[in-house]
Amino acid sequence: MSVRRILFFCMGNICRSPTAEGVMRAKLAAAGLSIDVDSAGTHGYHVGDAPDERSQMHARRRGYDLSALRARQLTADDFQHFDLVLAMDADNLARARALCPPEQRHRLKRLLDYAPSSRGRDVPDPYHGGADGFERVLDLVEAGCDGLLSSLKRTQ
Numbered sequence: 479m480s481v482r483r484i485l486f487f488c489m490g491n492i493c494r495s496p497t498a499e500g501v502m503r504a505k506l507a508a509a510g511l512s513i514d515v516d517s518a519g520t521h522g523y524h525v526g527d528a529p530d531e532r533s534q535m536h537a538r539r540r541g542y543d544l545s546a547l548r549a550r551q552l553t554a555d556d557f558q559h560f561d562l563v564l565a566m567d568a569d570n571l572a573r574a575r576a577l578c579p580p581e582q583r584h585r586l587k588r589l590l591d592y593a594p595s596s597r598g599r600d601v602p603d604p605y606h607g608g609a610d611g612f613e614r615v616l617d618l619v620e621a622g623c624d625g626l627l628s629s630l631k632r633t634q
Contacts (some may be wrong), residue, residue, distance in 0.1 A: 480633060481513040481561040481562055481633065482560075482561055483513065483559060483560075483561050483562075484502065484513060484515050485515075485516050485517065486498035486566070487517060487520060487552050487564070487565055487566065488517075488603070489553055489569060490521055490524045490549065490568040490608040491519030491522055491549035491551070492519070492524045492529050492533065492549050493532075493603060493604055493612075494566040494601050495518065495536055496517050496529040496533065496544050496547045497533050497544065497545075497615055498541060498601075498622070498623065500537055500542040501542055502621045504541065504542055504628075505623050505627050506630075509559045511627075511631075512518045512626040514520065516560070517547065517587070518550050519550070520552050524549040524550055525549055525550055526550075527548065528545065529545075529547055530605065531551075532604070536609070536615075536616055542618060544597045549582075553577075554577055554578070554579065556618065557578045557581065557582035557585055557586075559578075561585060564626075565573060565586065565587070565589070566588070566600070566603075567599075567600040567601060567612070571588060580614060583600075589601075589618075589622035589623075590621075590622050592606060592629060593620050593621035593624070593625045596618055596622070601615055
């Protein structure tokens with residue numbers, strides 16, 4: 479399957495999934511691949527908000543600009559529109575499965591499915607923690623996006 483659209487999602491769409499969106503956009507641009515990338519949250523707590531300032535700051539230090547991104551909520555239509563719908567963790571994956579039409583469930587995966595060398599399959603939520611949590615998110619997201627990019631290059 480040729481992937482043309484990728485959606486990353488977490489709970490509120492202000493930390494992990496916009497980080498993944500920003501990282502993946504940069505990696506795709508550097509690789510010369512034209513694939514649409516977006517992010518969403520399973521909850522509508524932060525709809526319309528910019529990514530958490532801490533996420534933006536840590537991402538900026540690594541060369542990723544998240545400032546133009548705005549949170550939105552995951553919808554059932556997303557499973558029709560996106561070729562890959564990638565969860566940051568098991569809890570949000572379960573929430574998305576409940577929303578996803580059965581015939582589209584093959585599109586649902588976890589980002590860290592593309593980073594087999596990472597311990598675990600979840601990108602932990604850094605929201606209630608310190609700077610090290612945001613750095614850990616970036617490490618995991620970069621690993622997942624690198625693996626995803628390698629996979630995309632093989633199938634494009």
